[in-house]
Amino acid sequence: xxxxxxxxxxxxxxxxxxxxxxxxxxxxxxxxxxxxxxxxxxxxxxxxxxxxxxxxxxxxxxxxxxxxxxxxxxxxxxxxxxxxxxxxxxxxxxxxxxxxxxxxxxxxxxxxxxxxxxxxxxxxxxxxxxxxxxxxxxxxxxxxxxxxxxxxxxxxxxxxxxxxxxxxxxxxxxxxxxxxxxxxxxxxxxxxxxxxxxxxxxxxxxxxxxxxxx
Amino acid sequence: xxxxxxxxxxxxxxxxxxxxxxxxxxxxxxxxxxxxxxxxxxxxxxxxxxxxxxxxxxxxxxxxxxxxxxxxxxxxxxxxxxxxxxxxxxxxxxxxxxxxxxxxxxxxxxxxxxxxxxxxxxxxxxxxxxxxxxxxxxxxxxxxxxxxxxxxxxxxxxxxxxxxxxxxxxxxxxxxxxxxxxxxxxxxxxxxxxxxxxxxxxxxxxxxxxxxxxxxxxxxxxxxxxxxxxxxxxxxxxxxxxxxxxxxxxxx
Amino acid sequence: xxxxxxxxxxxxxxxxxxxxxxxxxxxxxxxxxxxxxxxxxxxxxxxxxxxxxxxxxxxxxxxxxxxxxxxxxxxxxxxxxxxxxxxxxxxxxxxxxxxxxxxxxxxxxxxxxxxxxxxxxxxxxxxxxxxxxxxxxxxxxxxxxxxxxxxxxxxxxxxxxxxxxxxxxxxxxxxxxxxxxxxxxxxxxxxxxxxxxxxxxxxxxxxxxxxxxxxxxxxxxxxxxxxxxxxxxxxxxxxxx
Numbered sequence: 219x220x221x222x223x224x225x226x227x228x229x230x231x232x233x234x235x236x237x238x239x240x241x242x243x244x245x246x247x248x249x250x251x252x253x254x255x256x257x258x259x260x261x262x263x264x265x266x267x268x269x270x271x272x273x274x275x276x277x278x279x280x281x282x283x284x285x286x287x288x289x290x291x292x293x294x295x296x297x298x299x300x301x302x303x304x305x306x307x308x309x310x311x312x313x314x315x316x317x318x319x320x321x322x323x324x325x326x327x328x329x330x331x332x333x334x335x336x337x338x339x340x341x342x343x344x345x346x347x348x349x350x351x352x353x354x355x356x357x358x359x360x361x362x363x364x365x366x367x368x369x370x371x372x373x374x375x376x377x378x379x380x381x382x383x384x385x386x387x388x389x390x391x392x393x394x395x396x397x398x399x400x401x402x403x404x405x406x407x408x409x410x411x412x413x414x415x416x417x418x419x420x421x422x423x424x425x426x427x428x429x430x431x432x
Numbered sequence: 433x434x435x436x437x438x439x440x441x442x443x444x445x446x447x448x449x450x451x452x453x454x455x456x457x458x459x460x461x462x463x464x465x466x467x468x469x470x471x472x473x474x475x476x477x478x479x480x481x482x483x484x485x486x487x488x489x490x491x492x493x494x495x496x497x498x499x500x501x502x503x504x505x506x507x508x509x510x511x512x513x514x515x516x517x518x519x520x521x522x523x524x525x526x527x528x529x530x531x532x533x534x535x536x537x538x539x540x541x542x543x544x545x546x547x548x549x550x551x552x553x554x555x556x557x558x559x560x561x562x563x564x565x566x567x568x569x570x571x572x573x574x575x576x577x578x579x580x581x582x583x584x585x586x587x588x589x590x591x592x593x594x595x596x597x598x599x600x601x602x603x604x605x606x607x608x609x610x611x612x613x614x615x616x617x618x619x620x621x622x623x624x625x626x627x628x629x630x631x632x633x634x635x636x637x638x639x640x641x642x643x644x645x646x647x648x649x650x651x652x653x654x655x656x657x658x659x660x661x662x663x664x665x666x667x668x669x670x671x672x673x674x675x676x677x678x679x680x681x682x683x684x
Numbered sequence: 685x686x687x688x689x690x691x692x693x694x695x696x697x698x699x700x701x702x703x704x705x706x707x708x709x710x711x712x713x714x715x716x717x718x719x720x721x722x723x724x725x726x727x728x729x730x731x732x733x734x735x736x737x738x739x740x741x742x743x744x745x746x747x748x749x750x751x752x753x754x755x756x757x758x759x760x761x762x763x764x765x766x767x768x769x770x771x772x773x774x775x776x777x778x779x780x781x782x783x784x785x786x787x788x789x790x791x792x793x794x795x796x797x798x799x800x801x802x803x804x805x806x807x808x809x810x811x812x813x814x815x816x817x818x819x820x821x822x823x824x825x826x827x828x829x830x831x832x833x834x835x836x837x838x839x840x841x842x843x844x845x846x847x848x849x850x851x852x853x854x855x856x857x858x859x860x861x862x863x864x865x866x867x868x869x870x871x872x873x874x875x876x877x878x879x880x881x882x883x884x885x886x887x888x889x890x891x892x893x894x895x896x897x898x899x900x901x902x903x904x905x906x907x908x909x910x911x912x913x914x915x916x917x918x919x920x921x922x923x924x925x
Contacts, residue, residue, distance in 0.1 A: 328708065
């Protein structure tokens with residue numbers, strides 16, 4: 219990862235004020251207030267259907283909030299303001315089934331405009347996919363697919379990680395992997411926002427918790 | 433919203449206000465449309481003299497031409513509303529655009545049918561590929577595409593915005609299609625039929641035509657008010673103002 | 685631009701967004717995927733062959749009649765084959781979340797979608813253009829018209845891909861049927877068909893055919909610039925709730 223241009227110790231990245239969203243007259247989630255700064259981890263909890271994924275899509279800038287305000291570094295959040303600093307791992311992983319993990323990651327690196335492909339193998343080893351680098355993704359298990367997506371986090375530098383259900387489909391070593399990645403990211407001044415519908419034990423200290431109700 | 437828009441216009445774009453406004457306008461529009469329509473028909477079918485070339489057959493233009501004009505006018509209204517809906521996200525503009533589409537499609541259909549009837553009388557054929565009729569046919573497909581796209585979405589607002597975007601693309605297309613069909617007609621030299629002949633029209637023919645144009649416009653306004661009110665109720669069904677109206681009607 | 689370290693030494697240069705790399709990456713990926721499923725590339729060609737062979741069955745085998753309709757029939761057949769293949773332009777990307785990642789990448793979306801449309805055209809239209817002489821031969825098209833046919837297809841098919849791309853983006857995420865796409869696309873295609881067929885008819889009569897071809901060329905230039913922008917706008921409208 220390149221040397222970081224220094225950000226001040228804690229810069230507020232995301233701030234939500236009375237953020238809300240409707241669909242067809244039904245409130246998907248109610249007025250939400252939170253603030254996330256660099257070096258912080260936030261956990262969004264809620265049952266299935268409580269709007270976690272919708273909230274995630276609003277935070278990426280793909281969806282426009284209907285109520286309230288969402289600020290990125292003090293300005294209203296739009297895609298062009300925050301793209302390049304945010305990495306999103308969605309429920310659908312964004313991997314092409316016919317390509318191998320290596321090819322998928324080469325594409326991701328190229329898409330972000332970088333040319334250096336030399337760290338793909340290291341990243342794949344780090345996430346525990348040694349030996350599977352050239353298998354088409356459709357042949358991998360759900361947990362392995364998730365690991366390929368996690369490898370993306372290692373290869374694309376970003377300040378904010380938005381992870382929707384990162385622990386889903388992973389076994390114990392996978393869960394520890396996610397924790398380790400999050401700890402390292404936070405320790406180096408990044409921020410992360412994670413959703414989960416189960417109870418999550420995060421070892422790097424107590425995260426902010428926001429609960430979405432139905 | 434832009435600052436230059438007068439306050440009353442801004443107020444009007446709020447659903448409950450527009451609902452009341454449209455409810456007041458609609459009966460007048462229907463009544464006036466009916467009166468003017470009857471007057472225009474009387475003037476066109478009875479009072480105006482027979483055309484020296486076409487005899488009595490030409491009288492269908494009193495329906496055909498206003499309907500053709502409306503089919504284009506409504507498309508323009510739909511396009512402008514769609515633009516406002518996409519750029520400024522005005523809910524009312526979305527509703528107006530989508531409510532206009534079926535009305536416009538109906539006028540286009542009537543234009544095609546009356547054009548076909550006229551063609552049958554004039555040249556013995558039920559259909560002819562002249563520039564105007566062919567352009568109207570493509571316009572009908574554009575309308576139907578917008579309507580179909582709107583209904584394929586479950587979220588009404590998203591459907592309205594998407595179909596509105598399609599309508600805007602179509603607007604660019606309508607002059608292109610007309611131009612290409614005109615060129616195509618000259619290429620094939622077949623029918624340089626002009627449904628509206630170069631003959632200047634006698635004044636006794638013009639005033640029924642203009643009256644009918646006014647009547648159809650009023651009909652459109654009336655129909656639009658009715659449809660928009662219904663769509664607004666459906667769209668805002670969870671809101672308080674709708675509930676109050678429902679309670680009031682239940683008590684009445 | 686801030687970046688996070690996670691213990692990796694990576695020498696990527698973050699200052700320039702590397703637009704060329706991104707375009708090449710998208711094009712390379714889509715063409716690789718098309719090649720991996722090259723069975724799918726054959727289907728439009730087979731479809732075109734079968735439909736073309738229906739014309740003699742329907743109209744009778746006399747070559748005089750077939751010769752008159754040959755150019756137009758091949759044009760319409762290729763158009764319909766492309767229409768069938770158009771649906772797949774974004775479908776798999778929507779289903780596996782790749783389109784989302786594309787929209788979130790720090791690159792101009794219009795350019796990325798333009799690359800996707802280009803890849804789709806290369807994979808679906810080029811095989812059709814290659815087989816077009818065969819289709820035309822089946823309908824006894826005079827050999828002198830063949831080059832004009834190829835030129836017309838080379839101009840008309842990318843126009844179809846570009847216009848179709850906008851509409852497929854617009855219906856992204858609906859339960860759409862191919863019929864809806866056809867209903868929306870065909871009115872937009874009428875001018876393309878008219879000018880392409882006009883050029884072919886003129887060529888068949890021995891008349892100058894360059895004017896309609898020039899119109900098609902101009903339209904294509906315009907579409908190459910504007911359609912990807914419209915496609916990106918359509919995608920944002922369709923996916924933004």
